[in-house]
Amino acid sequence: MKKLLASYGRDDEFRAVAEQIILEEEQKNNRVLARTLRKTLDNAQPATPAPRALAPLIPFPDAASDFVERIEPQHNKNDIVLSDENVRVFVDLMHEFRRGDEIRRRGLDVRSKLLFCGPPGCGKTLCAEVFAAELGLPLYVVKIDRLISSYLGETAANIRKIFEFARKQPCVLFLDEFDALARSRDDTSEHNELRRVVNSLLLFIDRIRPKGFMIAATNLDQSLDPAIWRRFDEVIWFDKPDRQMIERFLQLKFKNVALDFDPLAQAGKLEGYSYAEIERVCVQAIKSAVIHRRRTVREQDLRRAIADEVRRRSGRARLKASD
Numbered sequence: 001m002k003k004l005l006a007s008y009g010r011d012d013e014f015r016a017v018a019e020q021i022i023l024e025e026e027q028k029n030n031r032v033l034a035r036t037l038r039k040t041l042d043n044a045q046p047a048t049p050a051p052r053a054l055a056p057l058i059p060f061p062d063a064a065s066d067f068v069e070r071i072e073p074q075h076n077k078n079d080i081v082l083s084d085e086n087v088r089v090f091v092d093l094m095h096e097f098r099r100g101d102e103i104r105r106r107g108l109d110v111r112s113k114l115l116f117c118g119p120p121g122c123g124k125t126l127c128a129e130v131f132a133a134e135l136g137l138p139l140y141v142v143k144i145d146r147l148i149s150s151y152l153g154e155t156a157a158n159i160r161k162i163f164e165f166a167r168k169q170p171c172v173l174f175l176d177e178f179d180a181l182a183r184s185r186d187d188t189s190e191h192n193e194l195r196r197v198v199n200s201l202l203l204f205i206d207r208i209r210p211k212g213f214m215i216a217a218t219n220l221d222q223s224l225d226p227a228i229w230r231r232f233d234e235v236i237w238f239d240k241p242d243r244q245m246i247e248r249f250l251q252l253k254f255k256n257v258a259l260d261f262d263p264l265a266q267a268g269k270l271e272g273y274s275y276a277e278i279e280r281v282c283v284q285a286i287k288s289a290v291i292h293r294r295r296t297v298r299e300q301d302l303r304r305a306i307a308d309e310v311r312r313r314s315g316r317a318r319l320k321a322s323d
């Protein structure tokens with residue numbers, strides 16, 4: 001009971017201790033009590049964590065609300081696998097942010113504009129969420145595609161409002177799918193008005209000194225315009241996982257799952273896949289144990305799920321070939 005109270009506020013730990021109490025009651029043959037406790041635990045919903053905002057929230061300007069959405073982070077640093085190098089970069093950025101006032105007083109700039117690059121499904125969006133959660137800053141996602149497709153003359157004013165807001169409110173302003181912007185800058189056939197919008201967005205990015213961070217994410221790397229690169233204080237790469245990272249990821253995904261085999265033995269087969277793809281494999285393997293009403297996931301479940309992913313990829317390659 002002491003352990004249970006000590007775990008207050010930490011959902012995973014609370015659940016583990018509660019499970020242990022139920023198990024002990026079952027072993028003591030107190031079946032009715034054990035069953036009631038189990039039912040209560042199963043029905044209990046974990047409380048959604050309160051945002052750890054550092055500053056009171058400034059209301060978001062109405063006109064810009066069509067283009068910006070506040071997202072409540074659902075993940076924390078335990079949910080993401082990052083390379084040691086990236087962990088170091090993020091820890092340094094956090095220290096810099098926390099000492100921001102002192103740094104600025106000395107006339108120096110605080111790094112605040114980040115570009116996340118890398119293939120799909122390798123953690124760019126997830127990391128923006130985790131980073132905001134770790135900093136205790138609210139996360140605002142800018143819907144670039146909407147911003148670009150709505151060139152109605154008011155767009156430049158809306159962009160200004162978004163950035164004005166990020167200048168006052170310490171937050172993480174996330175420009176996801178930044179590629180859309182990079183691409184439309186390239187596209188010579190596009191409307192002049194669109195080009196103007198894109199350029200004014202780039203100009204604002206140039207000028208803005210956010211109180212928190214502005215993060216842009218893109219799938220493009222080399223093909224990204226150098227004019228865009230140089231606007232960022234830091235470029236961070238999110239690569240597909242290598243063997244060691246795959247093993248860490250598998251350990252994370254099967255952390256709370258009963259297995260009767262060592263999943264790391266299958267890691268080699270998952271090389272070349274993204275985290276999102278490997279996650280799908282793990283989820284499918286776990287589901288097949290549920291479907292067959294087994295308590296443990298078997299090696300065969302994982303092998304089948306991998307085979308499905310391989311099949312899916314070969315289908316995609318065929319589609320590409322017929323393009």
Ligand SMILES: Nc1ncnc2c1ncn2[C@@H]1O[C@H](COP(=O)(O)OP(=O)(O)OP(=O)(O)O)[C@@H](O)[C@H]1O
Binds near residue numbers: 238277
């Ligand atoms: N590094 C990672 N660690 C843990 N889980 C990950 C990681 N990368 C991806 N995932 C899983 O895959 C999902 C999709 O990843 P995410 O949306 O962050 O990819 P992305 O890089 O933003 O891709 P896209 O370029 O398509 O936007 C995540 O929600 C998470 O479940």
Ligand SMILES: [Mg+2]
Binds near residue numbers: 176
């Ligand atoms: Mg993304």
